[in-house]
Amino acid sequence: MRTIAIPIPEGVKGLIFDLDGTILDSMPLHYDGYNHALAAYGVHYPEDVFHSRGGIPTRDTLLMIAEDFEIKNFDVDQALETKRTFVESNLERIQLILPVFDIVKAYHGVLPMAVGTGSNRKVVTEMFERFRLGDYISHVVTATEVTHFKPHPETFIKCAEMIGIQPEDCVVFEDGKPGMQAAVAAGMKVVDVTKYL
Template sequence: MKAIIFDMDGVIIDSEPLHCKLEREILKELGGKITEEEHNAFIGTTDYHMWSILKEKFNIKKPVDEIIQMKKERFIKNIHMLNLVDNVEEFIEKLHKKGYPMGLASSNNRKIVNLIVNKFKLDKYFNVIISGEDVSKGKPHPEIFLKTAEKMGVEPHNCLVIEDAKNGVIAAKAAGMKCIGFKNPNSGEQDLSQADLIISSYDELDLNTLKGLFN
């Protein structure tokens, strides 16, 4: 293990409930409605991917870029409501003290990623920060993880990814990386079965456990 890559939403910040609330409100305003199960299938993907599919499904007239902007503005207005996932900063601090390079690979847009990083003062931990706007293909495609590893100068097979969503786990494994599935109850019923290890709390992790995944 030479580097650790974190997803952001649902892994570092407990933001999925806010995302889902705003997306459902906007979809309702635009004349559409989806079940919780259908919504959960989009967790971990980019806004562009999700809204492109919903636009076609419900014959929405508003351009995708405008819908994404609506969501972005509402999310930013509510950013004060967000908190870090329990014990995640202590875990990141441990890795940082041991000198492990860390990357952030979020499907969220660059503006929100930067706002979250600044709000919680996370920039001191991450060597590389990649957003959904920095790639052409969203998760479950592995591009975001491969790009993060490349920017960090680490071979994919030496990277460990921490993800809370099925799409993210699939992307990490497709990138040839080890993956820990973080079972966040606020991220919906996610199938994390392809992960090398599934946890429900960062208290379950120590360096020996992480290194053991590479043996």
């Protein structure tokens, strides 16, 4: 097995992973999906803003964009469906992020693990099946199961409850600022995977 390139903080008892941009290299596809959906409104979503909102559910992000650009008569449901169709038609573009997946494989059966993501349950189920992530991780919290999204800590608190580990004994692997803020708010350690990719 490859050497693990991303350090694990000392003394942690549970591992929690974001999905998009952390385990899966899916962010470029999602970014293109937003711009595909926004083309009808003559809007181009800036890439830096997109990355600053990583982990926020798509509907909420689209509403933020509509406010940012003062889009009149914005049909969020139509934009949501257009983006979803685009992403689902291009799933072959998504690949595993191997340095993070190495951690998942190395700690499978060693420490309890969970995924906490801002994606909805349907998309997450498809990704778990496509990459056989369920062979390694059985505990998953999606946007479908929470009331408050990242940067609120609810997603990661639920992950800790699922794996039976106290928040202060968990480490979260994240690529997005809202997710990192959520981990800190939950009282967990956090590893910014972008520093190692």
